[in-house]
Amino acid sequence: MIQYQNLEKESPNEPYTTQLLDVLKSHQVKATFFVVGKNALRFPAVLQRAVAEGHTIGSHTQSHSFRNYFFEPTLENEIAEGQYNISQVIGYEPKYFRAPWLWRTPLVLNTVRELGLKPIWGKFGSIIEVAQPSAQRVVRHALRRSRPGDILIFHDGYNGTTASRAVTVEAINLLIPKLRSIGYSFVTISEIEQELSTSHRSLRSLT
Ligand SMILES: [Zn+2]
Numbered sequence: 784m785i786q787y788q789n790l791e792k793e794s795p796n797e798p799y800t801t802q803l804l805d806v807l808k809s810h811q812v813k814a815t816f817f818v819v820g821k822n823a824l825r826f827p828a829v830l831q832r833a834v835a836e837g838h839t840i841g842s843h844t845q846s847h848s849f850r851n852y853f854f855e856p857t858l859e860n861e862i863a864e865g866q867y868n869i870s871q872v873i874g875y876e877p878k879y880f881r882a883p884w885l886w887r888t889p890l891v892l893n894t895v896r897e898l899g900l901k902p903i904w905g906k907f908g909s910i911i912e913v914a915q916p917s918a919q920r921v922v923r924h925a926l927r928r929s930r931p932g933d934i935l936i937f938h939d940g941y942n943g944t945t946a947s948r949a950v951t952v953e954a955i956n957l958l959i960p961k962l963r964s965i966g967y968s969f970v971t972i973s974e975i976e977q978e979l980s981t982s983h984r985s986l987r988s989l990t
Contacts (some may be wrong), residue, residue, distance in 0.1 A: 788967040789934045789975065790955065791881070791905055792914065793843055795826040795833075796940035799948040803939050804832060806952060810959045812969045813837050815903075817881040820845035820865035822940060827872040834873050839971040842866055842881035858894050861900060866898070879903045879972050881936075903972055905934030909954075912937060915946075918953035927956055929967070942990040 789809075794816040807814055816833055818840055823830050823870050834840060844851075845865035851857040862880065870876040880900040882891050887904070895902045903921065909924035937955060939948045959969070970978070 788929060788962055788969055789971065790908070790959075790969060791934060791936045792816050793847075793936075793938045793940040794818045795822050795829045797826050797829060799939045799952055800826065800829045800833070802949075802952045803955060804829065804836060804838075806956045806959075807838070808836060808954075812959055813839070813878070813971045813974075814841040814969070815841055815972045816939075817841045817843035817879075817903075818865075818869050818877070819843050819847050820868035823869045823872045823985075828905070830869075830872050837971075838848055839879070839973050840877050841881055841972065842869055842877045842900065843881050844883055847883050847980060849883075852883075852891070855890060855894060858890060859898070862894060862898055862900070866900075871951060882903070890977065892976075903934065907934045908935040908937045908958075912951055912954070914942065915948070915950040918950050921950060921954035922957045922961065926961060929962060931967075936970075953972055 790812065792803065792814065795818065796941045816838055819828060830840070840863045842862065844861045845868060846861065848861065866876045878901055880895050880902050882895070882902065885904060892902060906928065909921045909928065911924055912921050929935065939951060939953050941948070
């Protein structure tokens, strides 16, 4: 059985996204970055670097705006505008979408699907991470919460703004070798999809 763990981020936010890419590169880990459209326009180079280094890019709306979440026209705009701006930076439209605050309302689900995106959920790697306590606490917390097959969410941005994420960068650097030492490996959302479709095919060929 393959155990996987997938590290996810809210992006980009400099200098932390660059630092995170350095950390991921040093551990040879690929992640999925859920990107806020307005931040993509603000920090295009680091996003292009993430793509060049093999990370998967998903959408996390245009502005991470709470008030745009309740009505179809504003929500649809939020998502469509994010898609457009991210594609201007990376050259293609993301296939995956993560809802801010993991909101799973029928309106969110329907709008995301109507726009041809696949919603991806996940689990916060540590619920204390947003408050940026010590990296060691975040790591201890994440280790306790991790289960095989989890999609772990961490934040290199904060509600679409540019707060410090230094603790997150340090925590990820410590967490990757610890998770590896207990048998986890790391994949992107696209790799999970490939794996699922391959096992589907082989199951079908047995019948
Ligand atoms: Zn978010």
